[in-house]
Structures are given as structure tokens and as C-alpha cells.
Amino acid sequence: MDDETLYIDTSDFDKAIPDISLERFIKPTGDLILESCSNGEGREDNPHNLANTIARHLPKGVTIHASDKPTALQDISHDLSGKLNVTWNEESLYSVKGER
Numbered sequence: 001m002d003d004e005t006l007y008i009d010t011s012d013f014d015k016a017i018p019d020i021s022l023e024r025f026i027k028p029t030g031d032l033i034l035e036s037c038s039n040g041e042g043r044e045d046n047p048h049n050l051a052n053t054i055a056r057h058l059p060k061g062v063t064i065h066a067s068d069k070p071t072a073l074q075d076i077s078h079d080l081s082g083k084l085n086v087t088w089n090e091e092s093l094y095s096v097k098g099e100r
Contacts, residue, residue: 010053022058029061031084035073040066040094051096058098068094 026032032054034040039050046052051066058064065086067073075087086093 008050008054010048010050013053013057022054023062026058026062028059030063032058032062032064033073033076033086034064034066037067037070040068040096043068043094044096051094055096056099060098062098064096064098066094066096 022032034051034054040052041049043049044052049066051064055062055064063084065084067088069090071088071090073086074089075085077085077087079085086095
């Protein structure tokens with residue numbers, strides 16, 4: 001992509017860009033799905049993947065759902081309690097909680 005303003009990457013958080021304040025769009029106990037391949041690559045062992053980078057900037061009640069390898073989103077549903085269930089085409093779900 002040529003226009004850096006059209007997508008989010010880890011450098012946006014390093015630069016402290018004001019428009020990256022995602023919490024204004026997410027409830028304190030909400031869910032964020034990163035529907036793109038490998039945003040959770042390396043899981044908790046990779047502090048620089050996009051899922052972990054975003055987690056450092058969101059409240060502890062927010063859950064970030066990402067894939068740790070190339071795959072596609074298969075299904076999004078929720079149970080009777082309202083808990084979100086995210087299913088990928090392969091077993092690759094990585095979920096991380098906000099850290100602030």
C-alpha cells in the first residue's frame with residue numbers, strides 16, 4: 001500500500017499517532033478481531049507482533065483476536081453469555097488481553 005494512512009501497523013504506535021486511539025471505538029470489555037494473516041505471529045513470545053502491540057494500548061478488559069499464521073477467518077459467533085467465538089480455517093487463534 002502506498003498510503004500509510006489507510007492501514008494500521010506497529011510503527012503507528014511507536015510514533016504515538018493521535019488518531020490511533022482505538023479505545024474510543026471499543027467498549028472496555030469489548031473484542032477486536034484482526035482479520036489479516038499472522039498478526040499474532042510468535043504469540044506471547046513476540047512482543048512486536050500487531051496483536052501484542054495493540055494490547056499494550058488498550059484496557060485490560062479488551063480481548064484482541066488474531067491469527068498466528070497465514071489463514072482465513074471462518075466464523076464469528078457468540079454464546080448465550082455474549083462471549084465472542086472466533087474460528088479460523090486452521091487452528092491458529094491467538095487471543096491477548098489489553099494491558100493498560
